[in-house]
Amino acid sequence: MTEFLHILCRELRLAVRQPGDTVLVLAFFVLGAVVFPLAIGPDAGLLQRIAPGIIWVMALFATLLGFDRMFAADLEDGSLDELVLSMGSLVVLVLAKAAAHWLVTALPLIVVAPLAATMLNLSNGGLGVLVATLLLGTPTLTLIGTIGAALTLGARRGGVLLALLLLPLFVPVLIFGSTAVDASLHSESARPHMMLLGAMLLGALALTPWGAAAALRQAVE
Numbered sequence: 001m002t003e004f005l006h007i008l009c010r011e012l013r014l015a016v017r018q019p020g021d022t023v024l025v026l027a028f029f030v031l032g033a034v035v036f037p038l039a040i041g042p043d044a045g046l047l048q049r050i051a052p053g054i055i056w057v058m059a060l061f062a063t064l065l066g067f068d069r070m071f072a073a074d075l076e077d078g079s080l081d082e083l084v085l086s087m088g089s090l091v092v093l094v095l096a097k098a099a100a101h102w103l104v105t106a107l108p109l110i111v112v113a114p115l116a117a118t119m120l121n122l123s124n125g126g127l128g129v130l131v132a133t134l135l136l137g138t139p140t141l142t143l144i145g146t147i148g149a150a151l152t153l154g155a156r157r158g159g160v161l162l163a164l165l166l167l168p169l170f171v172p173v174l175i176f177g178s179t180a181v182d183a184s185l186h187s188e189s190a191r192p193h194m195m196l197l198g199a200m201l202l203g204a205l206a207l208t209p210w211g212a213a214a215a216l217r218q219a220v221e
Contacts, residue, residue, distance in 0.1 A: 003092050003093075003096075004092050004095060004096045004099075005096075006096075007083075007092070007093060007096035007097070007100075008096045008099055008100055011096065011097065011100030011101075011104075012100055012103065012104070015100065015104040021065070021066055021069070021104065021105070022104050022105065022108055024065060025062045025063075025065050025066065025105050025108070025109060026062075026108055026109065026112060028058070028061070028062050028065065029058050029059065029062040029109050029112065029113075029116065030112060030115070030116055032054070032057075032058040032061070032062075033054065033055070033058060033116035033117075033119050033120060034119060036050075036054050036120065037119065037120065044121045047120050047121040048120070048121045048122060048123065048185070049182075049185075050120075051117055051120035051121065051122040051126075051181075052122070052126065052130065052177075052178040052179075052181035052182050052185070053178045053182075054120055055113060055116060055117055055120070055122075055130060055178075055181075056133075056137075056174050056177045056178040056181075057174065058116070059106075059109055059113070059134060059137075059138065060141065060167075060170050060173075060174055062105070062109055063105060063106060063109070063138060063141050063142065063145065064145070064162070064163055064166065064167075065105075066101055066104070066105045067101075067145040067146075067148060067149045067162055067166070068149065068152070068162055070097055070101055070145070070146065070149040071097070071149050071150060071153050071216065072149075072153060075153060080216075084216065084217065089213070090212075090213035090216050090217060091209045091210060091213045093213070093216070094146050094150075094208075094209040094212040094213050094216070095209050097146065098139075098142050098143055098145075098146050098209070101142050101145070101146075102138065102139055102142045105142075106134075106138035106139070106141070106142060109134070109138070110131060110134045110135060110138065113130060113131060113134055114127050114130070114131065117130055122181075122185075123185060125184060125185065126181050126184050126185045128184075129180055129181050129183075129184040129190050129194075130181045132180075132194065133176075133177040133178075133180045133181060133190075133193075133194065133197060134177070136177075136194065136197040136198055136201055137173045137174075137176075137177040137197050137200075137201075139201055139204075139205075140173050140197070140200050140201045140204045141170055141173055143201075143204040143205060143208040143209070144166060144169050144170065144204055144208055145166060146208055146209070146212040147208050147211045147212045147215060148162045148165045148166040148169075149162065149212070150211075150212040150213075150215035150216045151165065151215045152165065153215070153216070172200065173197065173200060176193045176196045176197050176200075177193075177197060179193050180193035180194055180197070
């Protein structure tokens, strides 16, 4: 736990000193929500129907922006080698990196999501479910992203390869997240979709840190 908190605090301090990544993610997310109504038109009913999908697609792409630098900066300055040699388990490193990425990238996105949803004419009845699905789904995206970030570490054109690797894995989270919001808008129960999102989060938490740790060790060696 001490190692986890140490790395988490280190990552958060670095993020505070370099807030550009968080600003970029938020700007991308909000601008995407603004551009869609301009392209589709002012039809309020149409915007409301597609709002859950738009919000989730923008959240997915915004989350992708930070993965290519999750371990790359540490590899470039040599601190990753030191961490690998000094830490008892790389799983702790992966979990701390994932937690920091979620706090810096996904949490601000979730905070501004209701504003973006309002611009897309999403009714108040769907806002609570939208926030709940993002709270359940974005940690899963982050945990899956750690594997992609570790596998593409040091690769040429790693950002493109990372997107191609992760997007198919993100699709189930996207489907159940947007479907849960859509169900609430049609007075149906969102609980089954929320439970599936929770199950995927538990599965990702149980499996991805070990996979990313193995990929990191291979990259360093």
